[in-house]
Amino acid sequence: MNALIHDLAAFVPDDRLIRDPLRLLAYGTDASFYRLVPKVVVKAESEDEVRSVLGVCHRHHAPVTFRAAGTSLSGQSITDSVLLLLGDHWNGVRVLDQGLRIALQPGVIGADANRRLAAFARKIGPDPASIDSAKIGGMAANNSSGMCCGTADNSYQTLVTMRLILADGTLVDTGDAASVERFRESHADLLAELAELGRATRADGALAERIRAKFAIKNTTGYGLNSLVDFEDPLDILQHLMIGSEGTLGFIAEITYRTVPDYADKASTLMLFPDLAEACRAVAILKSQPVAAVELMDRPALRAVEDKPGMPEGLADQPDQAAALLVETRAENAATLAANIEAITQALAGFGFARPHAFTTDMTESAKLWKIRKGLFPAVGAVRKVGTTVIIEDVAFKIPDLAAATLDLQALLTRHGYDEAIIFGHALDGNLHFVFTQDFGQEAEVKRYAALMDDVADLVVNKYDGSLKAEHGTGRNMAPFVALEWGAQAHALMWRIKRLLDPQGLLNPGVIMDDNPHAHLENLKPLPSADPLVDTCIECGFCERMCPSHGLTLSPRQRITGWREISRANAAGEDSRALSKLYDYMGLDTCAACGLCATACPVGIETGSLIKALRGRKAGGLEKGIGRLAGKYFGATLTATRLGLTAASLVRRHWPRPARSPRPSKPATVGDAVVYIPSCASRSMGTAASDGETQPLTSVVATILDRAGFAMVLPDGLDDLCCGLPFESRGLAATAQSKGDQMLAALIKASDGGRLPVVMDTSACSNRLKAIRQAGLEVLDLVEFLATRALARLTIRRQTGPVLLHVPCSIKKQGLEETMIALARACADQVLVPESVTCCGFGGDRGFAVPELNSHALRRLTVPDSCREGFSANRTCEIGLTEHGGVPYRSIAYLVERLSRMT
Secondary structure: OHHHHHHHOOOOOHHHEEOOHHHHHHHOOOOOOEOOOOOEEEEEOOHHHHHHHHHHHHHHOOOEEEEOOOOOOOOOOOOOOEEEEEOOOOOOEEEEHHHOEEEEOOOOEHHHHHHHHHHHOEEOOOOOOOOOOOEHHHHHHOOOOOOOOOOOOOHHHHEEEEEEEEOOOOEEEOOOHHHHHHHHHHOHHHHHHHHHHHHHHHHOHHHHHHHHHHOOOOOOOOOOOHHHHHOOOHHHHHHHHHOOOOOOOEEEEEEEEEOEEOOOEEEEEEEEEOOHHHHHHHHHHHOOOOOOEEEEEEHHHHHHHOOOOOOOOOHHHOOOOOEEEEEEEEEOOHHHHHHHHHHHHHHOOOOOOOOOOOOEOOHHHHHHHHHHHHOHHHHHHHOOOOOOEEEEEEEEOOHHHHHHHHHHHHHHHHHOOOOOOEEEEEHHHOEEEEEEEEOOOOHHHHHHHHHHHHHHHHHHHHHOOOEOOOOOOOOOOOHHHHHHHHOHHHHHHHHHHHHHHOOOOOEOOOOOOOOOOOHHHOOEOOOOOOOOOOOOOOOOOOOHHHOOOOOOOOOHHHHHHHHHHHHHHHHOOOOOHHHHHHHHHHHHHOOOOOOHHHHHOOOOOOHHHHHHHHHHHHOOHHHHHHHHHHHHOHHHHHHHHHHHHHHHHHHOOOOEEEOOOOOOOOOOOOOOEEEEEOOHHHHHEEEEOOOOOOOOHHHHHHHHHHHOOOEEEOOOOHHHOOOOHHHHHOOOHHHHHHHHHHHHHHHHHHOOOOOOOEEEOOHHHHHHHHHHOOOOOOEEEHHHHHHHHHHHHOOOOOEOOOEEEOOOHHHHHOOOHHHHHHHHHOOEOOEEOOOOOOOOOOOOOHHHHOHHHHHHHOOOOOOOOOOOOEEEOOHHHHHHHHHHHOOOEEEHHHHHHHHOOOO
16 A cells, blocks of 8 residues: 555645545545545546546556545445545536536536526436535436436436546547547447447347336436447447446546426425325326425324424324325426416315315425425434434335335334334335434344345335335445346346456445445444534535535544544543544644534534534643633733734735724613624724725724614723633633623613614624523624614615625524625625635634635635625634735625715
8 A cells, every 4th residue: 555655646746645544534434324444535636637546546456436525325435445535626517508508527516506507597407415515426426316306307317428537547528529539449349348238238128128117217226227228329328337337437527417497486385194005196196297396204204303493283283194295396487387286286186185285386485395304314313322323225116016115114114123214205206215223333233234124125126126226326235235136137237347347346346236245234334422512413424515624624524523533432442642633633723613514414513513612621721711811801802912913914914904992982862772892803903904995894883873873882891892702712611601791791781671782793793692692682793784774774876896795604604694695785786605615714713823724715716807895794704805815805884884975
């Protein structure tokens, strides 16, 4: 391995050649319940690098596994050899033919592709539940589908062309005539054999019919043998074999899809039935109706979410045999949608529904209905016992078999003691998911799982001739069962394909093709207790796209994985010092603790809470003492900060100049008064030295309040007040609470016991104030106040140019993102919110302490030439945005004040 790493280092920079034990463990973790630790992780940034890595692995006979987002559920993206991870430069998107086609590199997140297509009312066909996190490379390599995609719009069916790299390093672009011609010459023997495999398969009537029948329903078990019967050109066969091959046949460097319509007119309804049989009978009828999605949920599934906020009334009253269908119909216009609803209603007339239902076109109500379906998987994961994992299996049956198969599956789960299991799925395709919890720490439990899977395989294959994997991919999970499902002849054909395209067997071995009958029971991932704050984490990776440090050091998932291993080692009496030392920087120092991870987490985990707790545990007596002194003499601390900024702003022009607190006033007795509490950042940090604007935010807010007819009330002792956030972020919980209590007391007094609303001008601080506020105290973020209270009293002269906006994490966490965008739209016709940036990574003081975090988070920030300034709602965020955006960023209050001036 040392020689291999030496050869890789010849062309891969050190920062993209990962060898430290913490990141090897963390980067090697995917969403499955398997664990392998790679020997080395290579972040590849180009096709040439991928080809070079394959060449090195070929020379050293080292297996290599490709990885995109790592949301795979069946162990497809892990290895104990070389892990080739997509770097930053695989995000190319080309919208073609007015949105009818789209060319995508493998690092593009599925939802981002759809955002690019939204202007054309189109979308990509695959629509997995993980589309907000999963990347195109993985979606294509697994032939992912989803709720609406079915078998008609998946990657296999919507593939147009592909750039692919074979195991021998050859690159071919099937959409480029010159590339194709060269490939036909250089790989004539390979193409001839593929053509012969196709001819022989099509000539074997029984085998060809078997293949067609297997792919008439969702099926991702084994290779896509349908390519051998659907196509004659060996190049078409080759590129369609790549779909669903899970990185075992080659690397997909780009894929061009035919897109599908994305209709804006939609309607949803939740149909409750007295039993599963009646629900499945309705599915058979709905199959021929104009429906986009039909989601089946059994009674345990409904029970798992019936007590959640926003659930429809009556769910808890349903009998034990009840089942539900969540049905959605879509159309190109309202008239067609109404016709669809009428057709569906008439088709199901006479059914014995458990309660009346009606379609709704209200987006809020529809979202509540879909929240039921989306909450099922995390509902089980959130209540599992510590140390267990949550498993989601994925099978498919023919529609006529759906009711009987579902009841059989329920009985099977009960027989094996999985009483918490729930069943739901994409009923139109006969695709069922069943979710249960499993302890892999005990041999007896592993044997119970093994017995369950044997019985599931027998039920699905021998009784119903269904698919053991419908859309989650074969992976390691079902590799031992491929022969059972397909039979010896088809299985042998798959082995021929594997050996033809990967003769050394180096591409992702153990995935899809594995004759080890116990492979699905080996390398099981431990999930030891780490901390109650994160023990419910299922390591799905949905959080990663939100995290500013992802790719620099660790993501939230990876921080949890790392801390779990440190905790396990400590509990076992093992030496964890090496991991802990690495974790200090990668886990603690470079976490922005912004909390955005919680907004994407299925079980609502905020990894930053763990990090802040760990910082507090790590803090020594001296640090805690300094924190207490800073809190006690906070006014002096701010004075020192201003002095430091005076010096720093002379050297770093984008850093803020010092500011001063607004002048105090007496409590107002008039009705139109607000308590204004400027944050410590606003009271100490003015505009940047390079900024043409000189007024501090406190003066701007005072001007707006006066202009809008609000009397401004400032709390007593303002210089000593702080909400406690700077201390909380360092893990100094006691000081944070003390400062928070002090501020709340001052605000209660200033607001006349809560009679007056309180306005905070920094979103991170308003978010904390709302979390700790006392009953009766109304706290408004400045953005919220401007949009809902002040704007109606101001005359806005809308500007002609666009408004460039950065929405801070704390605005998103308060649910004010759309409010902030609406405020900007009141100021200009066009509002630009760069999609490439989630959190700016400044993280309070992180931008000062670890500036590389801020740089990494904003590495894709591009400011259009039409914008000469940007706006946000957090002073520290604006410091980093100014530096990396190349234009001054200020609070959006500056924009409102400027455009509301009388002329």
